[in-house]
Amino acid sequence: MEKTARAGLERVTRPRLYEQLVEQILAYIESAQLRPGDLLPAERDLAERLGVSRATLAQALVALEVLGVIDVQHGTGAVLARRPSVASVIKGLREHRSRLPEIVEARSTLEGKLAALAAERRTDDDLAAIDNALEVMAREINDGDRGAQGDELFHQAITAAAHSSVLAQLMAFIAEMILETRMESLGQPGRPEQSLASHRKIADAIRARDPEAAAKAMLAHIELVSDVELLR
Amino acid sequence: MEKTARAGLERVTRPRLYEQLVEQILAYIESAQLRPGDLLPAERDLAERLGVSRATLAQALVALEVLGVIDVQHGTGAVLARRPSVASVIKGLREHRSRLPEIVEARSTLEGKLAALAAERRTDDDLAAIDNALEVMAREINDGDRGAQGDELFHQAITAAAHSSVLAQLMAFIAEMILETRMESLGQPGRPEQSLASHRKIADAIRARDPEAAAKAMLAHIELVSDVELLR
DNA sequence: ACTGTCTAAGAGGCTAGTCCAGTGAGCCAG
DNA sequence: CTGGCTCACTGGACTAGCCTCTTAGACAGT
The missing domain is CATH 1.10.10.10 (Winged helix-like DNA-binding domain superfamily/Winged helix DNA-binding domain)
Known part of the structure; x- marks a missing residue:
């Protein structure tokens, strides 16, 4: 922390x-x-x-x-x-913070589950929040920005749509570590657009109430977003 | 907390x-x-x-x-x-703690992943610690005890064997909530023996380095341990 | 007009000293 | 042996004071 x-x-x-x-x-x-x-x-x-x-x-x-x-x-x-x-x-955490692989591991575990739960439990309001996040990110990218705010909004909306306060708390716990990786990832050329596209896939699966597809799409997204970090 | x-x-x-x-x-x-x-x-x-x-x-x-x-x-x-x-x-957590379903949900998400990772990454020492936990629990049950200590040891050993400090920290975060459910579950007649048996299955999968089987066995175990709580 | 410097008000950081309130071991009377 | 008392020790909380840091505004110098 x-x-x-x-x-x-x-x-x-x-x-x-x-x-x-x-x-x-x-x-x-x-x-x-x-x-x-x-x-x-x-x-x-x-x-x-x-x-x-x-x-x-x-x-x-x-x-x-x-x-x-x-x-x-x-x-x-x-x-x-x-x-x-x-x-x-x-x-241990304090010493070698930035254990990127472990953070990605924890993140994909939690967010994969959250995406699946979101597909099961999302209300129409939840879906509207998710769509709104997509729009914000699209607008940011259009303005030449990296879309970091929309990205964060999106993941927060998914977390909220899962309606699991315990899992939400765990996400909050590692959110800061994720943030640090997020900024770098979106700095890669062409990355914001790819990221937005995979967000859309996740949103579609949640819209269709398909838990497996949502989890799979989320895992693919996290993999996409994370691979560049591993070069370091 | x-x-x-x-x-x-x-x-x-x-x-x-x-x-x-x-x-x-x-x-x-x-x-x-x-x-x-x-x-x-x-x-x-x-x-x-x-x-x-x-x-x-x-x-x-x-x-x-x-x-x-x-x-x-x-x-x-x-x-x-x-x-x-x-x-x-x-x-929110403070107010309605005891949201059992959510805790179980978070627990199975984390421990399922931990079991799979443990199967992939366990060293011989890790395995020895797991076996030791099994022995402790068997001895406790034999003495007419509920085996709570062995149970806890077992899950700690699995967590350690996964070699993921971030996930381990998340587990520590919800460990207290789990503890409360553990005591009650092991209080059910016949439950300690069943629990021990499913522990053995998990251990065997980890011994065989079979991540999928380990995750599946862990999920089954958590389901077994948790279902009685839901009666409340 | 711009820009850098100085200053003072107000923010938190930390200390030292003091008193209050539980805890628990040991003593002593019943 | 039991119950009650006491006392030494532990944390809980407050007070008063001084230090450092931040910031905004005044006031130069350019």
């Missing part, structure tokens, strides 16, 4: 102390071989060791709590959640 | 001010019709309006940042992330 500017210039990343603390605590957990149920050092203690104030440490602990790594209990301390696996996973 | 005791007695939920603040701010964003890129009120201002200190509000903002709802910029303020959809999704 990064929070940087999307397009063009990135705002220089301003360091946030609590983020560093999260990393350090994660590293500490690993190095100290702490297991689920174990307690972290007391706040006052930890704050002093890390050289920060309690208030700042508290922010880091909130972050870790939201991430599901720990469970802070009043009067007892911060206990490691039973699934410390996330800790290592998160850590 | 709740953080309560799993089995038996729940520790009385201790209120955390920052959690309430997150809810309130989410509600505020919705009611004020804020759009991506808009700024939240200044910290000092917001803190006063909500009747809390800046330090506490800062914790809530960290939580919202980790959740991907806002992006706090030094000197500027807290700007809404471009994908405020997550805000509503998260809110």
Whole structure:
């Protein structure tokens, strides 16, 4: 989960102390071989060791709590959640982000299913939103633009049409990583037009309420959009 | 994402001010019709309006940042992330958690893919971990237990064997929701044995490096484990 | 008119100190 | 042995203050 500017210039990343603390605590957990149920050092203690104030440490602990790594209990301390696996996973992700193949893998898994569900469950309103996204993208391309906004709109419309909030949440989770690849893909010459054409295929399958065709079209689309990235 | 005791007695939920603040701010964003890129009120201002200190509000903002709802910029303020959809999704999830069908849907999507990948990519070590999980579960059942620990181990082993950190992270994301269903499912008479048998089928397919069979066996397994829940 | 520099207001970042509120171990009286 | 008390320890929250960063506007210099 990064929070940087999307397009063009990135705002220089301003360091946030609590983020560093999260990393350090994660590293500490690993190095100290702490297991689920174990307690972290007391706040006052930890704050002093890390050289920060309690208030700042508290922010880091909130972050870790939201991430599901720990469970802070009043009067007892911060206990490691039973699934410390996330800790290592998160850590791994931070290090080699941009694991394009894995992102594509996750994306095609989710979006293939979403497309199939959308074909089954879409309402007329959903379909209208999808068609609208197609129009926006067509207009953008006509204006010499890359059609990134229409592209994003389209995928959001599909996600909404699937009517599955859990899957939608998972998509939101990897949406940022996808965005980064999207910009590059649409930068390829001729790519926006191809992308739009495959969007149309997906939309048609959803319009016809054909789940298999929709999933297949979506997978083909993602493959198309992703292959250039793999050159890197 | 709740953080309560799993089995038996729940520790009385201790209120955390920052959690309430997150809810309130989410509600505020919705009611004020804020759009991506808009700024939240200044910290000092917001803190006063909500009747809390800046330090506490800062914790809530960290939580919202980790959740991907806002992006706090030094000197500027807290700007809404471009994908405020997550805000509503998260809110929706909190309200009607226990949307079992949707959880099952997401789970089968992810685990089906994970099983197929595991069949392709598993190392001998991965296989050993899977077999070990089977043994643990068999032993638990033999001792009259429900085999919940072995069950969890098994699914973790499969996830690890797929060697896809992004998908693994997504699984971790919905792991808690799954846990709640798992306990109930294994409580059904005769269910642990059935579950173990279908685990063996999955393991065999992965051993044989047969992705399709693995995915199919996993989907069948999840269906088996989930159908009783739907009675509710 | 344009352009670069300076400045001040206002934003968040972080700290230190203080007090409040649960938790749990140990002691002691019944 | 049990129940209740106490106390040390843990997190929860607030306050006051100072730092850094951002931005807009004034004010030059070109």
